[in-house]
Amino acid sequence: MMLNYDYPLYRPPSEADSLIFQVTLGCSYNKCSFCDMYRSKEYSERPWEDVKAEMDAMAKMLPHTKRIFLADGDALNLDTEYMQKIVRYSYEIFPELERVACYAMPMNVLKKTDTELKALRNSGLNMFYLGIESGSDIVLKKVTKGATAATIIRACKKAKDAGYTLSCMVILGLGGKTHSKEHIKGTAQVLSASAPHYVGALTLYLENGIKDEFLSKFGEPFIPVSDSESLDELEELVTQIDVKDPVIFRANHGSNAFTIKGTFPHDKQAMLEKISWMKQHPETARPVGLRGF
Template sequence: MFDYDYPLYRPPSEAKSLIFQVTLGCSFNKCSYCNMYRSKEYSERPWEEIKAEIDLASKHMPNSKRIFLADGDALNLPTNRMLQILGYIREKFPDYERISCYAMPQNILKKSPEDLKKMYDAGLTMFYIGIESGSDIILKKVTKGATGQTIIKACQKAKDAGYTISCMIILGLGGKTYSKQHIEETAKVLSASAPHYVGTLTLHLEDGIRDEFLTKFKEPFLPIDDSEALDELELLISKMEPSSEVVFRANHGSNAYPIGGTFPQDKQSMLQKISHLRSHPELCRPVGLRGF
């Protein structure tokens, strides 16, 4: 129905959502592990184009409940433009349940508490934040443009404004050399920020960014294997001590083993499942069936 500017990405949980591209690409676009928007130059779409697509969607899919604002940097829009978009979506989809978008930590921190609250009150209620790692060393090596502390501050700032937060981390991002540090520091960040949802995926370097990733890493990168990915999951779950309930999922298609539960009540059962999986390597998802 829409003339999308591809590639188009959205979180797995937004699979059935109506998507409006309010920006194209990513304004940062320097993360060495990410190939999502390398083919695009960042731009903010004109209001007239966005409005026309909202009008079109409201005629053909008037009962849409969930709406996702793409591309990777919708929160980079000026607050007034975002409020204009949100207000019109609410007018055209009065029965909507949720509007969400990706959010980089630096973009959350650039918004004032008042602006975040205005957007929340206007209908934007959920952010997807790529944490990737809590280790400052690894975050610098993969040119994330964030530190563990700025990630914690961004998550807390968003939560203070009422937002639901879903965060992603990447198993294997530090390779064998930094595996323990990667996971221990990530557990600290997740414990301190206590996002509502945490998901893990496993590092997969696409051909278009492999050389850049290895160059920026500035030392030999030794990928972890499936057994070591399970070790990272076990260490992450064992070290996480969030102050509030956190739904944890390691069921992304890139992962060798699916794990899921809710902190704190399911912590021990998740660790028990990992022990079971370690004893049954035949339960590992075949590489050919993994979705990267």
């Protein structure tokens, strides 16, 4: 038996080598105007018999699996007991398993009680990938994120308090030129308050399938930021992030015109110096990628 994926299938870049099981299909919210990942799917939860059959087959084929990612975008929306069953069974049949991770919307983290989150953590669910996108309530509303800065901070802290490794995403350019300053200021405030273990900064890229919806929901003319303005946003974001605990920061996604990486607070000045150099040498600094040459 092979894995019968319901495409499209997505996973974070850092889960490239992970074994992926689709325990849910699609996204129960599916209203973020900037995201077209699951627009072709209706949300559903896969029955245990189907999930177990695929896991059993893969345990025979890939017995040395060390990492598992539970897809689609909404695995944490599952009933806690069912999620525990899946996670526990993963460790039973993959003896070398070290980590089980999934996407986690802020609303799904907040819907779980502290007891439920800790129970899942004790079962072996280790890591959440949570989309912050922006820390500006104005921008969050315009892109129909279904969350506020305050609820995002609460969700991040709740996950960390329950013992999860937390990797968060933010999107440069999400507020356009009009809301650039408040977008970056709010995002830096959310990151400073929540201090995720990992932060990935992407740049807004609107797929054709959702572009019209995004522009319509935005509620006013959307003026995209240029690549140089995106670099300005990155500089302001790095400047304004203020954390004491280590935060591993990456802005090296293919959507970015310019890339940096480092760990706050130790590498903050070095990252700012690199950004300053890139501003002076923009053509030399551009990477190969979606926004590169």
